[in-house]
Amino acid sequence: MNDRLRLYSYWRSSAAYRVRIGLNLKGLPYEIMPIHLLRDGGEQRTEAYRRINPQGLVPVLQHGNRQLGQSMAILEYLDETWPSRPLLPTTARSRQRARAIAQAVACDIHPLNNLRVLQYLEHEWNVPQPERDVWVRHWISEGFAAIEAMLNEHLSTGQFCEGETPTIADCCLIPQVYNARRFGVDIAQFPTIARIEQACLQLQAFDLARPEMQPDKPA
Template identity: 70%
Template sequence: MGEQLRLYSYWRSSAAYRVRIGLNLKGLRYETVPVHLIRDGGQQHLPDYVVKNPQHMVPTLQHGVRIIRQSLAILEYLDEAWPSPRLLPMTARDRARVRSLAQIVASDIHPLNNLRVLQYFENTWHVPQSERDDWIKRWIVEGFGALESLLSQDSATGQYCHGQTPGLADCCLVPQVFNARRFGVDMTDFPTLVRIEQACLALPAFDQARPENQPDAQH
């Protein structure tokens, strides 16, 4: 497993942010290859990159000659290739809980607010900015309501989404809270999510993965 890890990433992509957290939690060294999703009409559409990821999306992880796409698949690959520390719990029941929390973000909230969706609204349907903002907030708030209920009412929730060590669900939650704040979502109704976010961001693995700390960050 000594081959180089190379992460094709965009500083503000929440899916790439998830993977950066996972790599950092594992203590893995990796090279960041910026893919600017706006510049040059979107560098994810350039032919050399599309060969690596035909979906025209980030992140993409290259490990030696292997190429892995989709953030959750990448995170599970990391967990299987480097089992310690674990991103997923030991028991099937607990793994199912953590995966379900992660997928609320990765499968239900994030895709509706992804850049390509927002660009389609703007460029094809000419949806006004105020209506696009309402769309973004609507689906984040609905998803966060479910997450707040699931996390606040389950004794399996600890300092983090599951117990006392951060894992896969936290890798997904923290970037989505970043997105929520970016788009002006009022977090007052989600105290458990905020508490977990703050506990995570106090850790170097999460702090180093923040968008503003990336080599391609635009300030």
């Protein structure tokens, strides 16, 4: 199989951010294929991109001739295809916990403050920007309160969400912390999350995945 990897990404997409972290943790070289989610109504809505991903979402990981969608599925594909430097722990119980934390972000928090949801609130219901920002802060704060409780003083919580090495849970949590800061959520009220964020950002794999480091970030 041709192992060339291309990631269709938007610099500020938290779902694409997750996959960038996973690729970096695996030490896999990849090429960024920028998809601007705002320019000209959104490049993800074009017919050309819909042929790549019928959902019209980022990220998509192209591996050879295969085009793989959905960030969580992509992260598990990476683990199954390149098992060294695993993103999932070794025991079933630990894998369940890592997945639970990851899905608390990807399934419960992120969908409610996704760009297309905020655009629907704006264009269909005429919800002003300040009220949309309150909406985002509410759902992130509620979700983070639950994740903080999952992490705080749990025997499996180490330097990272699950143990002493980053997992799929950290791949999902750190981009959501970025979004939280962007919308003005006070991360200090979630001290375990804040501590794990600092541990992650000291690693090059996380640092290089940050939105500010992406080639399509506006000047």
